Amino acid sequence: MTDKVLTANRLSDGIAVWLDANGYWVESLQDAIVARHAEAVASLEAIGKRDFAENKVVDVAVVDVQEVDGKLWPIRLRERIRAQGPTMEYAAGYRPADPAFIAV
Amino acid sequence: MYRYDEFDHAFVTSRVEQFRDQVTRRLAGELAEDAFKPLRLMNGVYLQLHAYMLRVAIPYGTLNARQLRMLADIARKYDRGYGHFTTRQNIQYNWPKLSDTPDILAELATVEMHALQTSGNCIRNVTADHFAGAAADEVADPRPYAEILRQWSSVHPEFSYLPRKFKIAVTGAERDRAAIQVHDIGLHLKKNDQGELGFAVYVGGGQGRTPLIAKKIRDFLPEEDLLSYVTAIVRVYNLFGRRDNKYKARIKILVHETGVEEITRQVEEEFSHLQGTELKLPDADIQAIAAYFAPPALPDRPEGWAQLAGWKKEDEAFGRWVSQNVQPHKHPDYGMVTISLKPIGGIPGDASDVQMDVIADLAEEYGFDEIRISHEQNVILPHVALADLEPLYRALIAQNLATANAGLITDIIACPGLDYCALANARSIPVAQEISTRFGSPERQAEIGELKIKISGCINACGHHHVGHIGLLGVEKKGAELYQITLGGSGDEHTSIGEIIGRGFEPNKVTDAIETIVDTYLNLRLSKEEIFLEAYRRVGPQPFKDALYGDAKAEAA
Amino acid sequence: MTRVWRETGFVENDPWVIETEELKAGENDKVLLPLDQLIERAENSNDVGLGVLIKPADDIRKLEPYLYRLEIVAVEFPAFNDGRAFSHASLLRDRLAYKNELRAVGDVLIDQIPLMLRCGVDSFAVKNATALKRLEEGRLPGIAVHYQPTARQADKAGGYSWRRRSA
Numbered sequence: 120m121t122d123k124v125l126t127a128n129r130l131s132d133g134i135a136v137w138l139d140a141n142g143y144w145v146e147s148l149q150d151a152i153v154a155r156h157a158e159a160v161a162s163l164e165a166i167g168k169r170d171f172a173e174n175k176v177v178d179v180a181v182v183d184v185q186e187v188d189g190k191l192w193p194i195r196l197r198e199r200i201r202a203q204g205p206t207m208e209y210a211a212g213y214r215p216a217d218p219a220f221i222a223v
Numbered sequence: 224m225y226r227y228d229e230f231d232h233a234f235v236t237s238r239v240e241q242f243r244d245q246v247t248r249r250l251a252g253e254l255a256e257d258a259f260k261p262l263r264l265m266n267g268v269y270l271q272l273h274a275y276m277l278r279v280a281i282p283y284g285t286l287n288a289r290q291l292r293m294l295a296d297i298a299r300k301y302d303r304g305y306g307h308f309t310t311r312q313n314i315q316y317n318w319p320k321l322s323d324t325p326d327i328l329a330e331l332a333t334v335e336m337h338a339l340q341t342s343g344n345c346i347r348n349v350t351a352d353h354f355a356g357a358a359a360d361e362v363a364d365p366r367p368y369a370e371i372l373r374q375w376s377s378v379h380p381e382f383s384y385l386p387r388k389f390k391i392a393v394t395g396a397e398r399d400r401a402a403i404q405v406h407d408i409g410l411h412l413k414k415n416d417q418g419e420l421g422f423a424v425y426v427g428g429g430q431g432r433t434p435l436i437a438k439k440i441r442d443f444l445p446e447e448d449l450l451s452y453v454t455a456i457v458r459v460y461n462l463f464g465r466r467d468n469k470y471k472a473r474i475k476i477l478v479h480e481t482g483v484e485e486i487t488r489q490v491e492e493e494f495s496h497l498q499g500t501e502l503k504l505p506d507a508d509i510q511a512i513a514a515y516f517a518p519p520a521l522p523d524r525p526e527g528w529a530q531l532a533g534w535k536k537e538d539e540a541f542g543r544w545v546s547q548n549v550q551p552h553k554h555p556d557y558g559m560v561t562i563s564l565k566p567i568g569g570i571p572g573d574a575s576d577v578q579m580d581v582i583a584d585l586a587e588e589y590g591f592d593e594i595r596i597s598h599e600q601n602v603i604l605p606h607v608a609l610a611d612l613e614p615l616y617r618a619l620i621a622q623n624l625a626t627a628n629a630g631l632i633t634d635i636i637a638c639p640g641l642d643y644c645a646l647a648n649a650r651s652i653p654v655a656q657e658i659s660t661r662f663g664s665p666e667r668q669a670e671i672g673e674l675k676i677k678i679s680g681c682i683n684a685c686g687h688h689h690v691g692h693i694g695l696l697g698v699e700k701k702g703a704e705l706y707q708i709t710l711g712g713s714g715d716e717h718t719s720i721g722e723i724i725g726r727g728f729e730p731n732k733v734t735d736a737i738e739t740i741v742d743t744y745l746n747l748r749l750s751k752e753e754i755f756l757e758a759y760r761r762v763g764p765q766p767f768k769d770a771l772y773g774d775a776k777a778e779a780a
Numbered sequence: 781m782t783r784v785w786r787e788t789g790f791v792e793n794d795p796w797v798i799e800t801e802e803l804k805a806g807e808n809d810k811v812l813l814p815l816d817q818l819i820e821r822a823e824n825s826n827d828v829g830l831g832v833l834i835k836p837a838d839d840i841r842k843l844e845p846y847l848y849r850l851e852i853v854a855v856e857f858p859a860f861n862d863g864r865a866f867s868h869a870s871l872l873r874d875r876l877a878y879k880n881e882l883r884a885v886g887d888v889l890i891d892q893i894p895l896m897l898r899c900g901v902d903s904f905a906v907k908n909a910t911a912l913k914r915l916e917e918g919r920l921p922g923i924a925v926h927y928q929p930t931a932r933q934a935d936k937a938g939g940y941s942w943r944r945r946s947a
Contacts (some may be wrong), residue, residue, distance in 0.1 A: 120281055120291075128274070130249075131250060131322045132274065132276040132319065132320035132321065132322065133270055133271075133273075133275035133318060133319075133320065133321060134273070134274055135272065135273050135274070138546055142667075148515065153391045171256070173252070173342055174249070174250070174251075174252040177256050177270060178270060186728070187251065194449065194702070195702065196699075197272070197641060197647075198702070200272060200641055200642060200650075201272045201273060204273060205273075205642040205643060205652075205654060206642055206652075206653060207570065207642070207656065208434065208737060209303075209305070209573070209642075210303040210304050210305050210575075211304055211575070212303075212304070212720065213303060216469075223702065227937065228938070229938075230925055230937065230939070230943060233924075234923060234925045234926050234927070237923040237924065237925065238923060241921050241922075241923060244921055245891065245921070248910070251908055258860065258891070261860075261861055318842050344861065344863075346924055356852065361917035368902070371942075374927045374940070374943075375927055375928050375942050375943065376927075378923060378926070378927065378929070379900050379928050379929070380866060380894075380898040380928075380930055381863075381866040381867055381870050382863070382866070383863065383866070383892075383895055384860075384861045384862065384866065384892075431859055450942065458867055458870075461863055461864060461866070461867045462864055462867050466836075466862060466864075471824075471919075501929045501942075502929065502943065503941070504941065504942075505941050508940050508942075511939075511940070512940075514921060583922070591787025622814030630891055639923075677895060734852075735881045
């Protein structure tokens with residue numbers, strides 16, 4: 120089974136977040152807790168459902184990741200872009216995504 | 224342009240409070256997401272990859288300096304200092320907090336703006352020719368009718384939960400600059416032999432998964448019957464549009480599956496009951512609304528002719544900008560200016576808060592305070608004296624807003640794509656940037672001539688790729704991006720859907736493929752006057768297929 | 781639990797039921813008949829005071845010959861975003877000049893009630909807790925000024941022929 124993390128968007132501001140080991144929703148994918156077997160994934164899903172019902176987050180999803188050079192690397196391009204932001208200079212004062220991380 | 228009266232202010236204020244109540248209930252957990260979602264969509268609030276997105280309506284693409292300054296202010300205060308102008312003449316903000324949206328809407332209301340029905344299964348922004356009221360070839364200004372439709376469709380209780388979104392476009396010239404034939408309803412404002420105003424009515428156009436060209440169901444609808452007839456169409460759609468499959472729910476599918484004769488019969492039958500009822504538009508009302516759109520009093524400025532000739536001689540770049548970005552105006556001393564939001568290598572359609580503020584200032588100084596947003600993601604100042612073109616140009620250069628590429632290969636239309644959008648399969652913006660950079664040379668662009676590239680990051684076709692002279696559709700294949708190319712699309716009065724020419728291209732091969740297509744065109748065109756679209760319509764896809772894929776076939780043989 | 785609400789307040793002892801597998805009409809209940817059953821009953825009897833349940837795909841015009849025998853028409857919103865019943869209600873009032881009770885049933889939520897009212901619906905079978913609470917408090921989330929004439933008549937307002945205002 121591929122490793123998985125739980126992601127969502129925060130209800131109040133819509134920012135993409137991931138569930139960490141303490142049960143908090145954090146803005147960095149790299150701080151996410153990783154589920155490595157089926158029971159852990161089920162547990163993530165249950166937390167996701169609960170926090171959706173408690174109006175903390177919306178659009179909850181389980182996403183596949185790999186560990187690459189000590190970093191969590193989502194298998195899907197979409198999730199890599201979600202993790203890092205738009206892939207070009209888009210606004211003054213905001214860094215674009217790291218091309219090496221985004222690359223297929 | 225239209226100015227709110229007391230009634231409009233009361234409505235928009237109420238609407239903001241209604242939405243504020245809904246957001247409050249949502250954040251307090253009294254309103255679940257599935258019930259809240261259609262409500263927030265009807266106030267223009269989407270959820271995307273990184274954050275919420277707020278789509279603010281710019282009715283028929285018309286706004287003034289005060290409003291544009293507010294859009295800049297919102298970008299600054301509530302977002303990341305920029306906004307994105309869309310293919311439906313609206314503006315999108317990519318980073319608002321849900322909790323801030325009621326305040327944003329309240330601020331917009333102070334300058335007579337809103338985000339009403341910019342999303343959801345309801346009637347959306349009614350778009351119109353971005354040169355309305357100024358173009359030399361215009362028969363009549365379509366915007367009064369767009370305004371009447373905007374009002375009539377606002378919180379229409381019968382039509383707030385249609386099978387799917389509903390888009391209307393209006394044009395007032397023989398040249399269709401509003402792409403009416405790829406809208407759910409397309410309206411062509413014209414005069415009959417008696418000189419009376421009315422509409423040719425088209426139904427069932429659209430892009431997306433199933434691109435279809437609208438069918439004309441009425442050759443001449445008198446203007447007084449506009450609301451009755453549109454009600455009839457939308458009511459038939461509300462009752463019979465498919466609700467079993469999201470991808471088959473637009474009216475274009477209903478027209479396609481029912482047949483245009485039967486749909487016309489149903490619409491005309493419903494209309495026969497509605498004609499002459501309280502939906503009939505009194506002439507006084509049409510005139511009252513039209514009065515808001517009277518062109519500004521334009522003083523003669525004949526000195527501009529000689530001045531312009533002089534400036535063009537001195538400055539080749541300026542001359543290029545004038546010939547590319549300034550179109551003929553009704554008044555001979557004036558021009559319609561396209562302010563390109565497609566700087567070479569830049570993000571198509573984006574503008575920073577500073578740029579918006581500068582455009583607002585320039586509109587006041589040189590443009591009679593009138594601004595338009597085109598569905599090709601550029602800003603238009605429709606009334607600029609030729610005598611003011613040079614100082615305007617200088618001011619635009621300083622803000623990187625003077626790219627002389629209106630309608631040229633680097634004037635690319637692109638949706639936000641996978642960099643922002645939760646629906647996307649592939650990115651659009653980096654593809655646009657690379658193509659723009661490759662073809663950035665002004666000489667090369669001028670040599671190539673008119674060539675509209677439109678890029679969509681998914682099948683929903685928000686980049687309007689189906690009607691691009693060259694269309695690019697981003698898809699996902701085995702976890703990677705791939706781009707399908709279509710050729711020969713057009714959204715003008717001779718609307719055509721682009722043809723797929725072969726297998727797709729990887730991101731690092733797309734720009735080369737565009738080069739191959741351009742080179743093929745340059746080699747086979749009859750003359751410089753034969754633009755790409757015309758050449759394609761003459762020769763068809765084969766020369767381009769051979770150029771792009773011919774080697775592979777030879778290898779396989 | 782389902783309560784019936786009208787602008788005059790909640791209705792007690794409402795007799796109308798929609799029969800399902802689980803729920804059958806009791807002694808003092810009256811049945812909201814599906815359309816074809818209503819037509820059959822009307823054709824084969826002299827019964828009046830009948831009730832009919834209109835589903836989204838039904839053709840409302842079929843009711844025309846029997847309207848004067850109906851005490852109530854219920855229009856169904858199986859999901860709150862299935863908007864066909866807004867047109868059914870509008871046509872019933874406008875086209876067929878139906879004057880008796882017009883009830884919204886199904887997924888009736890507070891945010892759509894103001895729209896239903898304007899389409900001519902005058903009673904609501906409400907299950908949703910938030911909706912019930914808001915109705916008890918008399919707090920409807922509608923807007924009092926309107927940009928279009930509707931089945932429910934309202935005063936002209938705002939200077940243009942298409943504008944209206946609710947009291």
